[in-house]
Amino acid sequence: MLRKAVLWIIATVLLGYGLYTLWLVTVYGSYWFLLWTVPCFVGAAGLVLSKPWARYFIYLVAFCTAAGWAGYVSILAVQGWPYSGLQRTVAALLPGVLLVLFCAGCCAFVHRHFKPNDRQI
Numbered sequence: 001m002l003r004k005a006v007l008w009i010i011a012t013v014l015l016g017y018g019l020y021t022l023w024l025v026t027v028y029g030s031y032w033f034l035l036w037t038v039p040c041f042v043g044a045a046g047l048v049l050s051k052p053w054a055r056y057f058i059y060l061v062a063f064c065t066a067a068g069w070a071g072y073v074s075i076l077a078v079q080g081w082p083y084s085g086l087q088r089t090v091a092a093l094l095p096g097v098l099l100v101l102f103c104a105g106c107c108a109f110v111h112r113h114f115k116p117n118d119r120q121i
Contacts, residue, residue, distance in 0.1 A: 007047060007113065010106050014044035014061065036064075047110070055110045062103035069096045 018040030025033045039057045046054025073096065076082065083089045 003113070006109055010058070010109065011044040011047045013102075013106075014040045014047070014058070017061070018044065036061075050113075052114045055114045058110045059107055062107050066100045066103045069099060 018037050021033045021037040021040065025031060025037065039061050043054050043057030043061055046057060073093070081089065083092055
């Protein structure tokens, strides 16, 4: 029961992420955001339908999200970090760190869910 709830949470987050990037397509008029929207939607649908290929879309979205955040933080650090105090720096980094941990947790869950020797839900 818990596994099914986690599966639906991950699928809902992916769907929300995909809708957000689809909204960005309309706001900025850039179809490049569709490169992000499509894997989110396909991964969410595949996860809900328990299709083993869905894990690759989820891995892709999680990796690109974590790598994008790390790249953005690296650019900020090179250009001069905007906050001088440790407390403000930690507060600025905490949401991104939690996002990366969420991505890692999603990958771990999906890996266990689609593991060939593991029982499917």
